[in-house]
Amino acid sequence: MQRFTDLKVWQRSHSLALRVYRLTKALPGDEKYGLVSQLRRAAVSVPTNIAEGSKREGNQDFARFLNIAEGSLAETEYLIMLSRDLDYLTPTSVAPLLLEIKEVARMLHYLRMKVEPKAQRMSSKAA
Numbered sequence: 001m002q003r004f005t006d007l008k009v010w011q012r013s014h015s016l017a018l019r020v021y022r023l024t025k026a027l028p029g030d031e032k033y034g035l036v037s038q039l040r041r042a043a044v045s046v047p048t049n050i051a052e053g054s055k056r057e058g059n060q061d062f063a064r065f066l067n068i069a070e071g072s073l074a075e076t077e078y079l080i081m082l083s084r085d086l087d088y089l090t091p092t093s094v095a096p097l098l099l100e101i102k103e104v105a106r107m108l109h110y111l112r113m114k115v116e117p118k119a120q121r122m123s124s125k126a127a
Helices: 008-026 029-054 059-085 091-115 118-126
Strands: none
Touching: 008 029, 008 059, 008 091, 029 059, 029 091, 059 091
16 A cells, blocks of 8 residues: 555545634633534544554555544544634635545545445445
8 A cells, every 4th residue: 555645535535624723713711621622633534544554554454444444534524613603703705625635535446345244335334
């Protein structure tokens, strides 16, 4: 497996985490230990799980970490939507971020389908 920093999906998710950190500076101070902390952790979890999974021995483990990254990305998306709906962030400021999340989600899904063993995909569909 190639180095995780060479993976386009890791590069995009790392950039997304940086953008989330910058964007959350605009959130109210009383959200520092609430929404800000949770949103940052969720965003950082995406590239972190890609990196960790890429160093696992088998494709099944890598696919599992990619799936965890997908979950963290969905959490990030929701928390950004919540911040917008609470009027902490403007729709204009979050729109590009939500588009980027959709693209990273597509890339993560594609990579997971590529590395996940076919037998595992078949058994999960049957369940």
